[in-house]
Amino acid sequence: MGSAVVDVVGENGLPIEHEWEEFLQGRYKEGKNQEEFRVYDAEANPGVAEFYRLNHTYQTHEYVLGKEKEYFGLTRGKKSIWEAAEYLNTLVDDSDPDTDLTQIEHLLQTSEAMRANNEPRWMVATGFVHDLGKCLCLYGEPQWGVVGDTFPTGCAYSDQVVFPEYFKANPDYNNPLYQTKYGIYEPNCGLDKVKMSFGHDGYIYEVMKNYLPMEALYMLRYHSFYAWHRHGAYDHLCNEQDRAMLPSVLRFNPYDLYSKGNTKPDMAQLKPYYDDLFAEFFPEKLDW
Numbered sequence: 055m056g057s058a059v060v061d062v063v064g065e066n067g068l069p070i071e072h073e074w075e076e077f078l079q080g081r082y083k084e085g086k087n088q089e090e091f092r093v094y095d096a097e098a099n100p101g102v103a104e105f106y107r108l109n110h111t112y113q114t115h116e117y118v119l120g121k122e123k124e125y126f127g128l129t130r131g132k133k134s135i136w137e138a139a140e141y142l143n144t145l146v147d148d149s150d151p152d153t154d155l156t157q158i159e160h161l162l163q164t165s166e167a168m169r170a171n172n173e174p175r176w177m178v179a180t181g182f183v184h185d186l187g188k189c190l191c192l193y194g195e196p197q198w199g200v201v202g203d204t205f206p207t208g209c210a211y212s213d214q215v216v217f218p219e220y221f222k223a224n225p226d227y228n229n230p231l232y233q234t235k236y237g238i239y240e241p242n243c244g245l246d247k248v249k250m251s252f253g254h255d256g257y258i259y260e261v262m263k264n265y266l267p268m269e270a271l272y273m274l275r276y277h278s279f280y281a282w283h284r285h286g287a288y289d290h291l292c293n294e295q296d297r298a299m300l301p302s303v304l305r306f307n308p309y310d311l312y313s314k315g316n317t318k319p320d321m322a323q324l325k326p327y328y329d330d331l332f333a334e335f336f337p338e339k340l341d342w
């Protein structure tokens with residue numbers, strides 16, 4: 055996609071998403087050596103770099119507090135899981151029309167890979183709903199406020215967050231209160247108290263928090279917090295519960311990243327299974 059830098063600030067759809075996911079797959083390829091790792095820089099990925107420049111510049115602590123207030127009250131209406139998935143499916147990634155999966159296909163590939171691996175039913179349900187929070191894009195939120203790695207706000211940035219150099223443009227970078235190791239937090243306060251950068255992870259957690267087990271909620275809430283789950287950063291903000299849940303987040307991650315090459319799921323054939331699955335865990339309509 056040659057026009058990535060322009061597309062990334064576009065309004066409708068997620069033009070950067072395909073490129074970002076390839077970037078993630080490359081960044082976390084199993085057995086990758088240091089030399090390969092260096093390929094994932096701004097020069098090799100201008101669209102992804104521009105996306106993170108915007109994300110790291112505008113995701114201030116104050117921005118997060120404002121967006122949480124705007125969305126975490128779940129006042130955007132009631133939808134069933136299927137309705138939410140069909141709504142999300144109107145989001146089109148026009149960067150790669152030939153090979154790209156629809157949003158529903160990515161959800162089904164993730165959940166079907168779990169099912170094929172005999173993961174528990176609550177996890178298959180989690181796999182299906184994990185990206186439904188991307189409907190934030192359809193509410194008009196910019197891509198840099200919906201997808202991409204998440205990170206704590208209100209305390210010093212870890213250099214384990216992707217493209218850390220772009221944090222220098224964030225107004226919080228010059229606020230001394232936010233730039234100590236703990237910032238506004240107590241040591242080992244627990245991630246629940248930490249205001250993460252705003253995005254689809256935090257939002258889907260709010261929608262799902264009454265319906266799924268704790269392991270599932272950690273998978274949803276922190277699946278893009280790569281600095282923590284893949285690089286071990288921010289342990290000083292974690293409590294014992296967070297550490298106990300980390301293996302669950304890691305167990306989720308490969309299904310999200312590596313199920314994309316699998317065969318296209320057959321919706322009509324799979325629907326009865328998912329109707330039963332959703333009925334087991336969710337009310338007919340949820341607040342969004």
Ligand SMILES: [Fe+2]
Pocket residue numbers: 184185254277278
């Ligand atoms: Fe996601």
Ligand SMILES: [Fe+2]
Pocket residue numbers: 160184185310
């Ligand atoms: Fe995903």
